[in-house]
Amino acid sequence: MFFIFFELLSNMPELPEVEVVRSFLESRVIGKKILKVSTVNEKLRYKVPSNLNLSLKNLIITKILRRGKYLILFFRDSKLCLLIHLGMTGYFRLSDELVEKKHDHVIFFLTKKILIFNDIRxxxxxxxxxxxxIFLSSHLRNMGVEPLSKDFNLNYFNSFRKRAVDLKGLLMNQSFIAGLGNIYCSEILYDARLSPLRKINSLNNLEIRNIVKSTKKILKKAISFGGTTIKNFIVSEEKIGYFKNKLKVYSRDKKNCLRCLKGILIKKIRQNGRSTFFCEKCQK
DNA sequence: AGGGCTACCTGTACGC
DNA sequence: TGCGTACAGGTAGCCC
Structure with a gap:
């Protein structure tokens, strides 16, 4: 007997992964009614609201938005909405029957489906x-531009020219640009052939255009890859939405640079307490 | 106010 | 085998 369920990511959700989750949930749970919400463990980053079941019971999910790495659920004829962050290991599991797993924290009983929030860490x-x-909340109030929107462009970038941080630090800053995390920052800068150590005020317009271009390109590619894995997914416990196998530089320290090839090795450094991967030869 | 640093948490990989 | 330790990273809150 197979249990058919969809397990959406369990590692390092950044913008593309969250977008894949959003569009998957959109296709599966819009129009469904929340019959009951059961909190298995309230100790997440913030305590799960104790009135979750009372507040959401009988509401119908009408819309799911993404802003940066956040998901927002809206409901029919209700002033309430849900703000969800997957942290680093959060994921949703949609299934036909209740099969609890370790680290399941919140269970949404929907019409004919069960949606489970699981988060190891x-x-x-x-x-x-x-x-x-919601958009005035501390989480979203100061959030920067959406990288895939037209607002992320040369002019916008130029308004941050005087920042003292280095290039990777700026891309990681959610109040500058929303949704990039440690993995995609390395990937984007590798694609743009720019060193993560570059100072912002040293960048010329061409280089900034390249950052903008690479950002959109890499994110779109990752989203479409995640979408593809969903389409091909039938019955499996395999996690979906992984872009991991497609990464060109992240986690490849001491391996050959895929552009420079033989003898030129990817370097791993620490920036702001996080690891950064890059090629010293082709990223200037 | 910008920027740097750390706690939060658990699983995994590694050295001895 | 087993134990201890380092590491992974998103965010908020702290301090300077």
Missing amino acids: KFGFIKIYCNNE
């Missing part, structure tokens, strides 16, 4: 907001 969270206040 508990860096994720679920919060309730009024939908006219």
